[in-house]
Amino acid sequence: MSAAYPRLLLCLLTLALALAGVAAGKISAPRTPISRDIYHSSDSLLREIKALVARHSSKLSMDTIKTSNKGYSAELFVVTFNHVKERMDNGSKVHILLSFGQHGRELITSEVALRLLYVLTEKPKIAGVDISSFEKLLENLVIKVVPMENMNGRKRVEEGELCDRRNGRGVDLNRNWSVDWGKKEKDYDPYEENPGIAPFSEPEAQIMRELSRSFKPHIWVNVHSGMEALFMPYDHKNTTPNGASAHSMRSVLENLNRRHFQDSCLVGSGGGSVGYLAHGTTTDYMYDIAKVPMPFTFEIYGDEKASSDDCFKMFNPVDKKTFDRVVNKWCMAFLILFEEGLRNLRDAQIVSQGTLENWVPIGGDIVEINVERKSSIRERRKLEGLDLGMQELRTYFRLFLLSTFLLMFMFCARISKNRNRDSGNLFDP
Ligand SMILES: [Zn+2]
Incomplete structure (x- = not known):
């Protein structure tokens, strides 16, 4: 059971990263290409x-x-x-x-x-x-x-x-x-x-x-x-x-x-x-x-x-x-x-x-x-300057989320290790 905690956290971390990626995609929307089906070259x-x-x-x-x-x-x-x-x-x-x-x-x-x-x-x-x-x-x-x-x-x-x-x-x-x-x-x-x-x-x-x-x-x-x-x-x-x-x-x-x-x-x-x-x-x-x-x-x-x-x-x-x-x-x-x-x-x-x-x-x-x-x-x-400011804020927010998850991951891994040590299992298979 104890080995499941790090795995669970890892899954959560991956999910969070994926969500952050999606959010990032939405924030910096792709530039619209020329509609070549409508416009002449x-x-x-x-x-x-x-x-x-x-x-x-x-x-x-x-x-x-x-x-x-x-x-x-x-x-x-x-x-x-x-x-x-x-x-x-x-x-x-x-x-x-x-x-x-x-x-x-x-x-x-x-x-x-x-x-x-x-x-x-x-x-x-x-x-x-x-x-x-x-x-x-x-x-x-x-x-x-x-x-x-x-x-x-x-x-x-x-x-x-x-x-x-x-x-x-x-x-x-x-x-x-x-x-x-x-x-x-x-x-x-x-x-x-x-x-x-x-x-x-x-x-x-x-x-x-x-x-x-x-x-x-x-x-x-x-x-x-x-x-x-x-x-x-x-x-x-x-x-x-x-x-x-x-x-x-x-x-x-x-x-x-x-x-x-x-x-x-x-x-x-x-x-x-x-x-x-x-x-x-x-x-x-x-x-x-x-x-x-x-x-x-x-x-x-x-x-x-x-x-x-x-x-x-x-x-x-x-x-x-x-x-x-x-x-x-x-x-x-x-x-x-x-x-x-x-x-x-x-x-x-x-x-x-x-x-x-x-x-x-x-x-x-x-x-x-x-x-x-x-x-x-x-x-x-x-107003581009303002846009850039908002983008920076978003980047910092994503970094903050990522580091929080990493800290949580390390903290939980430490707890589960201690538990394993307490129960005599030094190595997780
Ligand atoms: Zn013009």
Whole structure:
């Protein structure tokens, strides 16, 4: 009987260790991998776009632009939608430039780009809703879509760097532009926000700048994920621009928010709304330097409950239902944006002027008001410290449990040995 005590304790110890292991597994939940059954790989996305362009050569065309800088090269694919190519673009058409996937980890944005191209060409339905009423609108637009601005960074994500948002050599493409470039906030995070060695040091940013110069967009949208919001300039200060142009921008976003999002989206300046300032961003350049009348940044999805190191889940829907809902919702949002944008640009007589040279945004600031602050992913990432603290506490607790069991084991083994000695059995068989 006496020999059963150590064995019993050993069993208990093993059980406790097993339970601790299970608990540990639950605590540090595995990172969600890319849902490859839902998402395209960058290669397959590109193949599909090329096939689509080939099938609809009357409406779509594609350019490949490649450039390099100091041994690093990048390639960008630009799809142009021009409903009636033959019709002269005499300045009456609205030029729209949309960029997706500027941050590598935000895969969902490129999926929206692909679906939007389908909607514009062969699938004129969104979630079963017929959108042929937009057909007339599309005749007035030239849309350039950059489906994967950060192809090299995207490849890194596909290779397993799920939290990486930077380009192939570690620069944040949304910090590499010249407006207020290189300024670092107190909470500057080099992993996330490396602005590069100089403004436009990165080939991707150079290509996009050239595109903005040659195409002269009236509407620019930089499409990201991490939260849901409709942003206008500025990103580098806590204000929106002043004057009629800012009024138009805000009115377009507010109408879109009311018509399509039941006023549920955060609307305002990027810098005044996300809880941190961003320097050297594309949208600020598009407004201040490229003089784009309506430059926006859309944040299309964010899982605020996801753990801060579970980046795929944080920035991308992980189930098919949510994926479809997000993609459909934002394709429709773009159509409504085009409609609102066209109306506003015509009212302001910007489109009918034919050129943009006469259009100058009016400077000055107004302090952002009435903007509901929501916690952004970035802010939540700052809570990582707290998460780490909790994990440490849990580890100490597990160690404490383990040592308690060991002590109990030794104590009981000692007692049983003494009993054996008392009963004359010196050795336990
Ligand atoms: Zn982003």
